[in-house]
Amino acid sequence: MHIQNKKRFYLMMGLLGVVIILLGFSIAMIWSAISSNNAPVQTTSNTANPAAADSTQGNRTDTTASQAIADPTDTLVLVNKTTSLDEDYLPPDLVWVDLPGVRETQLRKEAAAALEDIFAAATAKKLSLYCCSGYRSYQTQEELYAENVKNYGQKEADLVSAKPGQSEHQTGLAMDVTAESVNFDLLESFGQTLEGEFIKNNAHQYGFIIRYPEDKTTITGYAYEPWHLRYVGKDVAAEIYEKKLTFEEYLKTS
Numbered sequence: 127m128h129i130q131n132k133k134r135f136y137l138m139m140g141l142l143g144v145v146i147i148l149l150g151f152s153i154a155m156i157w158s159a160i161s162s163n164n165a166p167v168q169t170t171s172n173t174a175n176p177a178a179a180d181s182t183q184g185n186r187t188d189t190t191a192s193q194a195i196a197d198p199t200d201t202l203v204l205v206n207k208t209t210s211l212d213e214d215y216l217p218p219d220l221v222w223v224d225l226p227g228v229r230e231t232q233l234r235k236e237a238a239a240a241l242e243d244i245f246a247a248a249t250a251k252k253l254s255l256y257c258c259s260g261y262r263s264y265q266t267q268e269e270l271y272a273e274n275v276k277n278y279g280q281k282e283a284d285l286v287s288a289k290p291g292q293s294e295h296q297t298g299l300a301m302d303v304t305a306e307s308v309n310f311d312l313l314e315s316f317g318q319t320l321e322g323e324f325i326k327n328n329a330h331q332y333g334f335i336i337r338y339p340e341d342k343t344t345i346t347g348y349a350y351e352p353w354h355l356r357y358v359g360k361d362v363a364a365e366i367y368e369k370k371l372t373f374e375e376y377l378k379t380s
Contacts, residue, residue: 217298227257237357262295317352330367
């Protein structure tokens, strides 16, 4: 092929090459942007950490002391209306409680052993205690809460029953106790019985606290429950008893 103006030809070819290079670079940039937008985004599930799951639900001034105790297997884990357990959480060392009761029930091993000791101490004083309700799964609590809402209405139910995931019973560290003197029921009057007085004055020696004390509803969120025992260990239970604290108050000041 005969080229009449070689200088012009080479100039045109050079410009064409630059255009091709710029076009290729533009296409590469566009493709990179599209790929970046379509890439999967890694997220962290709030349910993996109960404390994190609740961090967006309003003021947490009453629970911040428990920030270091978010592990549900910890004896001092805080479970209340602002800190929840995962739906699938199951305590790792549940055992069947070998004590008198209105039904078969379970607790974590350490708590069950401590409960045996307090029952033995009561028996030594000719008092008879009975287990009523220990470990409850998320699903069981869901059914119980729905039944309470149906029977009492939302407002009243929230004073006496925990929403699923917010029940201490799911930790395997809580036990409701009762006595024949209250017809094996869960009543506030249990606190005035000999058995109730024994629990109030001695539970801390075995590592238990009355989790929902009288006149502390504004702190705990629940009505007085003299029957609801929560295992926290002897040292913590003794401090809570001596200082007349709720569990929330203890965690906030410890």
